[in-house]
Amino acid sequence: MKHFFNFSFHAGSLKQLLGWSLLTIPVGVLAGSASAFFLWALDHVTHIRQQHAWLLFLLPVGGVAVGLLYHWLGREAEKGSNLIIDEIHKPGGGVPRRMAPLVLIGTLITHLFGGSAGREGTAVQMGGSLASGFGRLIRVKSETMRILLMSGVAAGFGSVFGTPLTGAVFAMEVLAVGRIQYDALVPTLIASVVGDYTCSAWGIKHAIYQISFIEPEAASAIFHVDALLLLKAVTAGIAFGLCSLLFSELAHSLQKAYKKLVPLAPLRPVLGGVMVIALVYLVGTRDYLGLGITSPDPKAVTILSAFHPDGAHVLSWWWKIVFTIVTISSGFKGGEVTPLFFIGATLGNALSGLLHAPVDLFAGLGFIGVFAGATNTPLACTIMGIELFGAHYTVYFAAACFIAYFFSGHAGIYSAQRVAVPKKQVDNGVESDVSA
Amino acid sequence: MKHFFNFSFHAGSLKQLLGWSLLTIPVGVLAGSASAFFLWALDHVTHIRQQHAWLLFLLPVGGVAVGLLYHWLGREAEKGSNLIIDEIHKPGGGVPRRMAPLVLIGTLITHLFGGSAGREGTAVQMGGSLASGFGRLIRVKSETMRILLMSGVAAGFGSVFGTPLTGAVFAMEVLAVGRIQYDALVPTLIASVVGDYTCSAWGIKHAIYQISFIEPEAASAIFHVDALLLLKAVTAGIAFGLCSLLFSELAHSLQKAYKKLVPLAPLRPVLGGVMVIALVYLVGTRDYLGLGITSPDPKAVTILSAFHPDGAHVLSWWWKIVFTIVTISSGFKGGEVTPLFFIGATLGNALSGLLHAPVDLFAGLGFIGVFAGATNTPLACTIMGIELFGAHYTVYFAAACFIAYFFSGHAGIYSAQRVAVPKKQVDNGVESDVSA
Structure with a gap:
């Protein structure tokens, strides 16, 4: 019974939970808001492209813009989602703050002119970059930065697709083939749920898919x-x-x-x-x-x-x-x-x-x-x-x-x-x- | 493209999938059938106890029976589910075949006289013991025996509660705190689904729980x-x-x-x-x-x-x-x-x-x-x-x-x-x- 009646043990758990909440709720709000803005903008950009067929012919020009953007300003941000995975495995130079705006603009240009691309890279990179910026602002240690980065990935992923538990599990599972480690089980869930909540609170609605087939x-x-x-x-x-x-x-x-x-x-x-x-x-x-x-x-x-x-x-x-x-x-x-x-x-x-x-x-x-x-x-x-x-x-x-x-x-x-x-x-x- | 066009690579994957199926489908059928018999017997035993209140007073006698059963015949089987976890971590003396009948009889005695106990220990131990017996029968290597034991646990758990995916994940997650490794991702799923299928095919129905609360x-x-x-x-x-x-x-x-x-x-x-x-x-x-x-x-x-x-x-x-x-x-x-x-x-x-x-x-x-x-x-x-x-x-x-x-x-x-x-x-x- 040494743990059950060890109140400093429970106080420690509670303190860690509160600490994680203080760290990851802002990450969730930031990443969820970024996803909301991104999804809203993406919707508009897609709408514009669908109405103006000629925009496609500017895709190469858009390409130069994206290319130069990253050439002049990109530096480490060029590595994208891989940089975030690397930094979670082994904290190094950090995830630059500029990654968030760069990938947002780059993605919107891509979609405006009709490139065939997705959203999760943008959401994950915005989440990771915002989490990293927040972590540096409050000067966290490198072990905590890992947790923050995973939370940023979870919040970005969870909010952009409207699937909070998936976001949390994805952030832990994507790091290595064949293994999930629970270093950040609770923080990723908090961040992802808060991210999804925030994104919905901004009025974003996700596509609804339906499987109506019922077995005989x-x-x-x-x-x-x-x-x-x-x-x-x-x-x-x-x-x-x-x-x-x-x-x-x-x-x-x-x-x-x-x-x-x-x-x-x-x-x-x-x-x-x-x-x-x-x-x-x-x-x-x-x-x-x-x-x-x-x-x-x-x-x-x-x-x-x-x-x-x-x-x-x-x-x-x-x-x-x-x-x-x-x-x-x-x-x-x-x-x-x-x-x-x-x-x-x-x-x-x-x-x-x-x-x-x-x-x-x-x-x-x-x-x-x-x-x-x-x-x-x-x-x-x-x-x-x-x-x-x-x-x-x-x-x-x-x-x-x-x-x-x-x-x-x-x-x-x-x-x-x-x-x-x-x-x-x-x-x-x-x-x-x-x-x- | 070296892997996509490497047909021997795909043939190897397919061969392994077939090999796993040949190994784990029998485990699923065995464990699922054992669970079905166990649930059927447990139902009867519980019914008898509820009708004959005096049976409770024989609980100490039932206790002697269980105690002596394991004292005379138990040997390693006494360690129960822990032995199976140990053998998956580090194959040693193996899981004895006698574990299955012993835990089945022991559990039925426990429930007949009103002990407060569960079912998963029995299902997991029967599954593990049957898997081990099957593995020894066809003389598998120790690495394969690990896979078989995990499959036995998955099939036992999945079939006794009617929750196949839970059975597979439980078998991988229960081994260590804070980590899931995918050594047996596919085999545990096959075994658990087949186990659940088999148990249902024997006509066993699981309790249905319902949460009807809907958020405002x-x-x-x-x-x-x-x-x-x-x-x-x-x-x-x-x-x-x-x-x-x-x-x-x-x-x-x-x-x-x-x-x-x-x-x-x-x-x-x-x-x-x-x-x-x-x-x-x-x-x-x-x-x-x-x-x-x-x-x-x-x-x-x-x-x-x-x-x-x-x-x-x-x-x-x-x-x-x-x-x-x-x-x-x-x-x-x-x-x-x-x-x-x-x-x-x-x-x-x-x-x-x-x-x-x-x-x-x-x-x-x-x-x-x-x-x-x-x-x-x-x-x-x-x-x-x-x-x-x-x-x-x-x-x-x-x-x-x-x-x-x-x-x-x-x-x-x-x-x-x-x-x-x-x-x-x-x-x-x-x-x-x-x-x-």
Whole structure:
């Protein structure tokens, strides 16, 4: 009973909880407000782009702007989300405050002119940068700075997608492949919940996805899951994992190719912009530009349309991969996650036809599964499935995310992520720097 | 692109997935069937006890039976769930096959005569023992045996509570405080889903808990969470954590006291049995005997009644703690988790009055929160909340479980659990054997 009646022990716990709250509530408010402004601005920018088709032709000019912005002012901020992961692993030079405005402006330019990019990179980098600035302001120690950075990532992620628990788990899970450590279990949850709360309080509404498929009564009455459907989900999970791997490897390869072709970094997005324009005419559609969540054109392929029969083409996922890595690898900003949702949802849509499976469920599985594979965060993505689509499909979500994670290799989209526990017992072809 | 086009790499992944399936599907079927038989028998045994009040007076005799059973036949099996955790950490002498029948018989005797005990110990030990027996039958290597044991734990846990994802996460999370490693992410999920499926296929139905409280429309329309209610959940989480700590420390202390008072191990349950009978007359109710999920007496305090106003007394949680540790620490079998659900749900019921909070939500928070604190598995318990009560309350579940985990100290009910990441940065009063 030595701990239960040790009141200084409990006082210590309470003090730490209060201390964490004092540290992370401001981080949540800052990151949540930044996300709210960002989402509001992104909405406007997307609206403007959709109304003025000619803006696309300025994408190369926007590219120069983003390139020069980072060339003149960027310094360490260029490394983006990887810098934050690195600083959490091993505090070094710190995350610069300038990262927040730079990535915000860079992302808005990217989306205004029709680059195919996401939001989570921006939210995570704004969250990390604001957390770091706040930490330096109040002069915290390096161990506390780690906690603050993780909280910033959690708050940014949780608020931009409206999924608070996912934000907290993502911030802990993304650091290393195959391991979650609870260094910041409570602080990340506080920051993420406060961030999501703040973002909602600013009046931001998130897209609502719906899976209305219900298992046949006979099956669900006897079993908790429909075995055949689960097997289909596993099969789809393999495809999602391979798709993640394809995305990550293509992104890394194209990044190298850009570097070789255009030695001057600020000019790379110009080439990227020109290629995106070429792609629009090659593929004959603008559906793969921007975020792709919704579109004023009811016939357009979007994330939301992918939840309906005939809401995507057989190769929509492939074209979104191409548009996105051409955009992102050249130096445009925003991140990969929303495009990964698009890729996954449209791939799920296509697979549902092949597998004779419910289209909304499989779009949902792809939405989280491809993301799980590309970022090596199977638990966070399973929880995201639950937070976005509800608890009814939990087992299918877990199956798709865990299997996609297992089949996606170790590379992932974040090069700073370390490999803590390799995915296979006997693992030859993989360089696992088993560290951290 | 070296991995995407490396077909032997994918073939290797596929081979491993098939290999895992071949290994873990039988484990799931075995453990799920064992859980089904166990739940069926437990139901009957509980029914018989409720119909024949005099059986309680034979509890000391039942105690001798359990004591002698383990004295003559038990050997290593005496260590119970801790032996399985130890063997997963560091394969040694193995988990004996006899553990399964012994714990099954021991638990049924415990419940027939009215001991206050649970089910998860039995399910986990049966799962682990069957997995180990299967592994030895097909002569697997020690690394594979670890995977099999984790799968057995997952399948046992997932099937006995009807919560497959929780089973998989629990099996990975329970090994060490503060860390989840993905050594067996896919195998535990397969085993747990198959276990749950098998148990349902045998016709077993699990108790259905319902939280029907819905947040006021005004609040939920603007915010994702009700801030005041969340603060109440955090406050309750602190109480749940302290309650877990109290339970764990009382259990360890009482175990030592039994050893001192009764040097002969097989006779300890006799004393335990006599004390339970005395408690029934001291407290004047039989509500705290057995599992306590339901009762034929509509006025009885049960886990289900705790979800309704006036469904529990102010000190029901305390009496259930006393009944349970008096039973379990003396050597009766079954485990602590279902009693922990009871303790948590009734504590949540009592707190809901104090905090002016919805009773069903807080009973649910206590249900998972006290369990999270006592076993140091905050993520598994959050997921259990989702699997049992639905996704609507995810943030409250996470808050209660994470906070309870943080306030429950490092001891927990499983002494074999290691401390990987201490709960506090600067942590004096705690012996953390940072290992594993």
